[in-house]
Amino acid sequence: EKGIDLTIVQDYKLAKDNELRFEVEPNERVKLDLVDGSAEIFGTELVRSRSYIFESGAKIAVFTWFGCSVKLTGKLEACYVSKDTPMVIYLNTHAAVEQLRKTAEQEDIRGPRILVVGAQDVGKSTVCRLLLNYAVRLGRKTTLVDIDVGQGGVAIPGTVGALTVERPADPVDGFDLKVPLVYNFGHTSPNGNIKLYETLISRLADVFNAKCDFNSQIKYSGCIINTCGWIKGQGYQCILHTAQSFEADVVLVLDSERLYNDLKRDLPDFVNVILQPKSPGVVERPRESRRDARDERVKEYFYGPRKIYFPHVFDIKFSDVNIFKIGAPALPDSCLPLGMEQENTQTKLVPVIPGRDLTHHILSLSMAESLEENVVETNVAGFVVVTHVDTDRQVFSVLSPAPRPLPRNYFLIMDIRFIDIH
Numbered sequence: 001e002k003g004i005d006l007t008i009v010q011d012y013k014l015a016k017d018n019e020l021r022f023e024v025e026p027n028e029r030v031k032l033d034l035v036d037g038s039a040e041i042f043g044t045e046l047v048r049s050r051s052y053i054f055e056s057g058a059k060i061a062v063f064t065w066f067g068c069s070v071k072l073t074g075k076l077e078a079c080y081v082s083k084d085t086p087m088v089i090y091l092n093t094h095a096a097v098e099q100l101r102k103t104a105e106q107e108d109i110r111g112p113r114i115l116v117v118g119a120q121d122v123g124k125s126t127v128c129r130l131l132l133n134y135a136v137r138l139g140r141k142t143t144l145v146d147i148d149v150g151q152g153g154v155a156i157p158g159t160v161g162a163l164t165v166e167r168p169a170d171p172v173d174g175f176d177l178k179v180p181l182v183y184n185f186g187h188t189s190p191n192g193n194i195k196l197y198e199t200l201i202s203r204l205a206d207v208f209n210a211k212c213d214f215n216s217q218i219k220y221s222g223c224i225i226n227t228c229g230w231i232k233g234q235g236y237q238c239i240l241h242t243a244q245s246f247e248a249d250v251v252l253v254l255d256s257e258r259l260y261n262d263l264k265r266d267l268p269d270f271v272n273v274i275l276q277p278k279s280p281g282v283v284e285r286p287r288e289s290r291r292d293a294r295d296e297r298v299k300e301y302f303y304g305p306r307k308i309y310f311p312h313v314f315d316i317k318f319s320d321v322n323i324f325k326i327g328a329p330a331l332p333d334s335c336l337p338l339g340m341e342q343e344n345t346q347t348k349l350v351p352v353i354p355g356r357d358l359t360h361h362i363l364s365l366s367m368a369e370s371l372e373e374n375v376v377e378t379n380v381a382g383f384v385v386v387t388h389v390d391t392d393r394q395v396f397s398v399l400s401p402a403p404r405p406l407p408r409n410y411f412l413i414m415d416i417r418f419i420d421i422h
């Protein structure tokens with residue numbers, strides 16, 4: 001209970017269908033206890049035997065279907081009870097989707113594939129978490145596909161990935177991220193490399209399809225795809241590409257009527273496009289706070305939640321590894337060999353000569369064992385961050401969650417940097 005201001009205690013009694021929303025102030029911690037009744041956080045039921053401790057910056061809603069009493073201890077930025085939530089609508093969505101899973105099971109066909117879209121900060125990730133939690137509470141094994149490279153839901157920012165959810169998210173720490181399938185993208189927005197982004201989405205869809213062929217429970221349970229908030233121009237094209245690649249059955253549009261109408265027009269009739277409200281509780285994050293959240297996510301990758309782990313620190317010899325960047329600078333069309341398309345360069349593997357400018361960059365360790373494999377479309381084992389480069393000794397130092405020796409030696413460099421101040 002370190003860091004919690006124990007002198008500030010607030011009791012709340014919530015009537016049915018109400019939610020308590022709060023935000024933890026920077027550098028503070030807050031403890032939540034369920035005193036009576038039943039309540040959930042983004043679809044995970046709370047238990048009375050545990051105190052939930054939320055860290056600085058957490059934005060939480062405690063919702064109750066039947067009424068409850070809770071106690072909050074610590075300093076809060078904003079805290080209020082609201083009756084105005086779309087939870088009944090979301091629950092109905094869950095029920096409809098669950099019906100599709102039942103049908104899939106009876107007829108031995110694929111379960112529902114749901115694409116969640118909308119602008120930034122409309123609660124897309126939260127709706128995904130809610131639907132996944134409700135599904136797993138019924139024993140489903142639904143797969144979360146996260147292509148929001150700005151936040152990196154299943155790994156770190158700059159990645160896309162998938163995770164089959166086999167138990168509810170922890171109210172504090174979220175889903176168990178021990179075994180996700182992750183691909184290196186390298187940028188925090190799809191427009192860092194659209195061609196690569198779409199290639200990786202197609203790849204994820206192929207891998208998910210293969211998994212469905214192999215495991216019928218995963219096939220019937222379907223998937224939920226979390227997207228990023230870029231919904232205009234090429235961002236919109238990426239949404240269409242994702243719907244197509246995954247053959248989405250349902251597209252859940254949060255809050256944007258314009259996007260809803262565009263998708264209804266552009267997607268085939270058998271796709272069920274539905275418009276739903278966002279929760280008034282969703283907190284809009286300014287640009288800096290989104291960047292802080294990204295940093296926080298990378299830090300958590302290396303140090304664990306609440307810094308419960310210590311990363312390893314060691315040197316890697318330049319000569320022991322190969323570092324690549326994905327995408328070569330585009331050449332003027334006149335310089336291209338006849339018949340070669342410009343966009344091929346965007347998914348090309350380009351060797352990087354290690355030097356000082358590697359410092360602070362995040363490197364993804366590819367699972368590829370040889371360059372005969374398609375390294376760009378091979379999943380990654382994990383990440384290191386370069387903390388120092390010594391060109392005299394021809395080594396660079398890294399922070400790594402895994403000890404030496406690393407299992408592979410092909411690295412992909414990200415555009416994303418992380419400065420380790422802990």
Ligand code: ADP
Pocket residue numbers: 021022058059060061119120121122123124125126127229279280281282283284
């Ligand atoms: P998006 O994925 O659309 O960017 P998120 O789902 O990440 O949006 O939500 C933005 C923030 O709002 C998150 O920090 C989340 O915890 C918070 N949030 C979501 N729903 C609620 C709610 N009902 N009450 C309070 N905070 C919420």
